Amino acid sequence: MSDSSYLSERPLDVAALLSSVGASDRGGIASFVGLVRDNHAGRAVKRLEYSAYAPMAEAECVAIVAEAETKWPVQVALAHRIGMLEVGDAAVAIAVAAPHRGEAFEACRYVIEELKRRVPIWKREWYADGSSDWVNPAGSHAVNAPEEVTIASVGERHG
């Protein structure tokens, strides 16, 4: 693993990602591109600032791609943007090539769901009035933060 293969501080090149997984024995490519939306929970969003625990995020991405490529006969390309993003910018891009469409769609869905569940990336929303807040996908911001936050299948132990 190179030290920054999945996280990028520069705009994502979706076309390059798509072409990187094509091959003559793969009949289809499924893709998912996550974009910065201009609103969240009723507030107008101007930009999103992404940050990561980079070494762990890279390692989790390596693992997720390997899992998808083991479960299905696919090749996966994945990139996640870090830094300040404007509305409409691509925050995450996934391309999955497979012999047939079913495997491509299933594996693509797996990669985005696992990324959201396991990869240590955070985003701060910046609003039109200049204020900002951290996004908590589990619910409303810190006020109702759950006492326990767990990942369902934490099985790995260190050491």
Add this chain to the structure above:
Amino acid sequence: MTASVEIMTVKVLLFASYADWIGRDTVEVSLPAPATVADLVRQLRDEFPQADRLPARPLTAINAVHATPDSPLREGDEVALLPPLAGG
């Protein structure tokens, strides 16, 4: 007479909202061995008044691998406290 108590030191990494709350992104914490992730979080909440906003059982990682509150700590571990993940 208390020489038998072994003290370990771990490096705590804080991110996003947790780093904002505590006002820094790394903290060295010493605590009696043996200790778990839950012991460390308790100690942090004792040492830093602002840390009482942390969940009692936050998502954590030890040396960049997802951990649980019961995971044991070793001298020199890097323990990351991970706010709710928001990638994608």
